[in-house]
Amino acid sequence: MRANALALAGPTFFGEPSLKTDRADQDREKAFALARALKTMGLLAFAPSPSDLAAGPDELARLVTASAGTPLSADNAGFLRWIVRDMAGVKVGFVGVGPSPQPREAAKTAVAAARTEGAQVLVVLGSVGRGEAKRIADDLPDLTAIVVGSEASVGEANTLAPPIERLGDVLVIETGNHLQQVAVLDLWVREGSFRFAADGTPPVQGSFSRVSLVDVHERMGKDPEVRAELLSLYKRIDDRNRERFRDRLPRPSAPGAARYVGVEECKACHVGSWKVWKTTQHARAFETLQSAFKGHNLDCVGCHVTGYDEPGGSTVGHVERLEGVQCETCHGPGSLHVKTPLDPSLLVGKPKPTRCLGCHHPPHVEGFDAETALGRILGPGHGK
Ligand code: HEC
Ligand code: HEC
Ligand code: HEC
Ligand code: HEC
CATH class of the missing domain: 1.10.1130.10 (Flavocytochrome C3; Chain A)
Incomplete structure (x- = not known):
């Protein structure tokens, strides 16, 4: 039996913490197209970062609805702190952490609560930067993985993901910004054990994991629904900006x-x-x-x-x-x-x-x- 889940550490919908006047419309349109594409891909959960609130909490709520994903934040009363899903007979818990005065404490409490609810495998989604994520991994050695996001992504430059690391048994997984990469984590559960032996040759007995970073690029092809979504997005942006900037003459x-x-x-x-x-x-x-x-x-x-x-x-x-x-x-x-x-x-x-x-x-x-x-x-x- 197998099951898949798609989860993200932020920023997800907006890179920068505030919208620029001229760009607000276009950036919002793009965020909604992204939300619908994520729905097509079956988004389960994500950890909102401060920049996901760039257009305000109401707009984030609408984006969440459009994406059909669950925002998770252990330190923001407005969101669920964790969810536990039955995946092929295994209870997998996801906990979201954002920047806050005590992200480690918040993570600990939420992970303990998810365990109480029966979570056998735990993944933390952390929109907190790598340093903080590693401290959380240190504090919680029985996590399976922590996905590293950041508070915001400023500027247009692409970043390169550092290699996947292992802290004790915890996988520290970070991808490039701008959704350029997807980390694929496969967990094989055998003999009821939830300790996963590291990558490499699968052991004869017991559970094991495999993780890899996959680059997202044009050559991969496009899902027809997402392609149609993007085309209609570009047309909408084009039409709207043509109207909106009609009177903007050069200085x-x-x-x-x-x-x-x-x-x-x-x-x-x-x-x-x-x-x-x-x-x-x-x-x-x-x-x-x-x-x-x-x-x-x-x-x-x-x-x-x-x-x-x-x-x-x-x-x-x-x-x-x-x-x-x-x-x-x-x-x-x-x-x-x-x-x-x-x-x-x-x-x-x-x-x-x-x-x-x-x-x-x-x-x-x-x-x-x-x-x-x-x-x-x-x-x-x-x-x-
Ligand atoms: C920072 C400047 C810059 C921006 C912004 C920019 N372009 Fe370009 N674009 C270039 C340059 C320079 C080339 C030539 C690249 C080459 O072929 O070496 C190019 C080439 C292209 C090409 C033809 C070559 C190819 O890659 O197939 C397409 C299509 C294109 N750009 C589309 C776009 C689109 C769509 C956007 C907005 C999402 C965009 N560009 C934004 C500078 C820019
Ligand atoms: C205002 C932005 C801009 C500037 C400045 C600019 N280019 Fe380009 N260049 C482009 C864009 C955009 C394209 C792609 C056009 C397309 O295919 O639609 C391009 C394409 C090219 C291409 C063809 C693609 C390739 O890589 O073979 C060459 C060659 C090129 N530029 C050389 C230069 C050189 C040399 C300079 C400086 C002397 C220069 N460009 C300055 C925007 C610019
Ligand atoms: C009325 C005719 C005329 C027009 C219109 C014109 N030029 Fe020229 N341009 C000349 C002449 C004449 C020279 C100097 C002799 C030569 O180098 O051919 C020149 C020289 C140049 C040079 C060389 C300058 C140097 O220092 O070596 C460049 C570059 C140039 N022109 C670009 C342009 C551009 C770009 C435009 C359009 C915006 C333009 N020209 C419009 C007539 C013209
Ligand atoms: C992408 C940059 C670029 C564009 C676009 C461009 N040029 Fe040039 N042009 C150059 C460069 C570089 C040189 C060579 C300068 C040198 O000799 O070092 C040059 C040289 C010239 C010269 C002087 C040498 C000569 O052959 O007479 C003229 C005149 C000129 N360009 C006119 C034009 C005109 C007219 C256009 C548009 C139709 C144009 N250029 C478009 C970059 C450009």
Whole structure:
């Protein structure tokens, strides 16, 4: 007999502890899409972190309903502290712990209570960071595993999970941020024992466990329901942001400073450079987004258009003439150059590779090599 459960240590729905005004709508939409996807995947329980409350307790309650999972927190009176589930005849207890003045005490009390209710196997979900999680593991040597989350996940960079550790018999399991990895913990219960021998060759007798980290990436394919959910999410975000940012015009450029004019103007005098540029992916960068309903997506648009959020440039609501990565991305805004072409001080004649790094950086782009990349955007007529 076998049974599965999906459980998470936070942050689950929101990475950062507070929502930014412009992004609030989009981040909420995303959180609900995630909640529905987690429901499709059969979420059992999760430990909310402070950032899961970024949109307030009522919104978290709605997200919980949408996800059909149970929020667990040993130290927050608003939530259940533990649950015990019968899984293939074994009673498995899950306890959630969040940051609080006494997370270790809270964990101890909740674990003891779950034991009283018959839990034979215990897993703690800790949105508390690794140090605290390890202290909890030290205090509670008869846990099977503690899943390490954190209070918040700030910034866009992906983190790499440290290897799975064993403290005594307790597995300390941490995954990368942004739901990039899933830890798969298999428990084989034999002869009624709930002490699990470590990974490796299964022992001849007794119970044992196996644990591994699985990377989540595009090549894995997508569940059709989740794929449909995401597509409708992107369309909704696109429509809403198109409306919402309709009136957001670019800030004007400072008096006497250049503004962006768009590639059509440059083409008039630099048809050779234009022909080369037109063959590069830069020329199609905005279509790439549009074809995926992401032309107004705040996560994407900034690097796929020209002069984004710059004076005299573009905004999420106004990219006309500046779609894609155009000349002025690298050479700077061109209105003054267009008027006085022979004054070389009015333009960036030789863009430095550091300009490329403004967009070609992790996590979206790994291993960027400026020399090789320059070779791909230059050619006879454009800098060669
Ligand atoms: C009215 C014609 C005209 C227009 C429009 C024009 N340029 Fe130029 N550009 C020139 C001339 C003339 C030069 C100087 C001679 C040369 O290098 O070809 C020049 C030079 C340049 C240089 C080399 C500067 C250097 O210091 O080596 C770059 C880069 C450049 N232009 C980019 C652009 C961009 C980007 C646009 C559109 C925003 C643009 N130009 C629009 C005429 C024009
Ligand atoms: C404003 C952001 C931005 C800047 C700055 C930028 N790029 Fe890009 N670059 C992009 C985007 C977006 C794409 C992908 C476009 C697509 O496929 O839709 C891209 C694609 C490329 C590609 C094709 C993909 C590949 O890796 O072969 C090359 C080459 C490239 N850029 C080189 C450069 C170089 C060299 C610089 C600096 C001189 C630079 N880029 C600056 C945004 C930027
Ligand atoms: C930090 C800048 C940046 C942001 C933000 C960004 N992109 Fe890109 N994107 C790039 C660059 C640079 C490339 C070129 C990468 C390469 O091929 O080397 C690229 C390439 C792409 C490509 C074509 C190459 C591929 O990977 O298949 C797609 C599709 C794409 N981006 C979609 C998106 C979407 C969707 C978002 C928002 C979720 C997004 N991008 C956000 C900079 C960015
Ligand atoms: C991704 C960055 C990037 C984009 C986009 C780009 N350029 Fe350039 N451009 C460069 C670099 C890098 C050089 C070479 C500078 C050097 O010689 O070191 C260059 C050189 C030039 C030169 C001077 C050399 C020559 O061949 O005359 C002109 C003019 C020029 N670009 C115009 C354009 C125009 C017009 C466009 C748009 C149609 C454009 N560039 C788009 C990066 C870019």
